[in-house]
Amino acid sequence: MMKNILLLGAGKIGIAITLLLRRTGEYKVTVADHSAAALKRFSDIGVDTLELDINDGPALRRAMEGQYAVLNALPFHTTATVAYGAYDASIHYFDLTEDVASTRVVKEVAAKANSAFVPQCGLAPGFVSIAAHGLAAGFDSLRDVQLRVGALPRYPTNALKYNLTWSTDGLINEYLNPCEAVQDGKNVELPPLEDLEEFALEGITYEAFNTSGGLGSLTETLAGRVENLTYKSVRYPGHCAIIKLLVEDLRLARRRDLLKEVLEEALPITMQDVVLVFCTVSGKRHGRLEQESIVRHIHGEEVEGQFLSAIQMSTAAGICAMLDLHAAGHLPAKGFVRQEQMPLDLFLSNRFGKVYA
Structure with a gap:
């Protein structure tokens, strides 16, 4: 069954995530960003887009309604806002942050959540x-x-x-x-x-x-x-x-x-x-x-x-693999999920994780 994904961030990693997920035919991605200019690259290739200010709480909540998960590919300082939004909307949360303080916030939010919170899904950490x-x-x-x-x-x-x-x-x-x-x-x-x-x-x-x-x-x-x-x-x-x-x-x-x-x-x-x-x-x-x-x-x-660069491929493959493996039931359904809870052999055999194989 097609899963609806809200991707926040229309940058270099955002386009890589979108292309990797789209070619499976199993994920319907909506890309949201505050920049209409950045979103044009996505709409030009037929991807659904949404101009969104994540600091507008009601707008963020509406964007998250009906989504299986939100993938946060925005700068690290947005982590808390998006994580609390995912908690309010009861949807799964994935991000790419390497920022230690931001991840502590995600852990606090995850402790009371009914959905999974999976931060640090990139290269390192990831x-x-x-x-x-x-x-x-x-x-x-x-x-x-x-x-x-x-x-x-x-x-x-x-x-x-x-x-x-x-x-x-x-x-x-x-x-x-x-x-x-x-x-x-x-x-x-x-x-x-x-x-x-x-x-x-x-x-x-x-x-x-x-x-x-x-x-x-x-x-x-x-x-x-x-x-x-x-x-x-x-x-x-x-x-x-x-x-x-x-x-x-x-x-x-x-x-x-x-x-x-x-x-x-x-x-x-x-x-x-x-x-x-x-x-x-x-x-x-x-x-x-x-x-x-x-x-x-x-x-x-x-x-x-x-063409996607090595850092685009490696980072996007990490978060796409964790999303894919979560959707397949290989990760906890709720709470804080650490990267290392994923077995290495299972990750490398995944269609996205094989970038690292």
């Missing part, structure tokens, strides 16, 4: 949480769980060796907010842009450093089981030093608006990107200390005649 938990399940005891993720330009040309591939606000959040981790069995907060490391994969050298939000709820899920749990963003060597110059030496950490303007004026957007996922778990198995890793390189591809 797939990496599922992958790490899937690896960890194969060990008798855990020592180190390391998550390393990067959305990178395939052809870097500037000094930062970086192009914008997704939300600038989300990127700044990652670079400036405290980073959750587990050290020596204790939950801690680490400073961002620290603990720089270098590694090589298939002959290419990368750097990685602390960034915020990528662990999702893993610190809670693995509490008491893991000695060390860390998440770092992957970049090409030299990137971290320049970002630290901007946010620390030039004090742009105090001027997020100006930092956003600088990045968006200086760094072009690229569709020629690659998403790198590198998850490693070590621990005891059958009495021996062992290590196992998952490595993925995801590239863009064409969907319904439109």
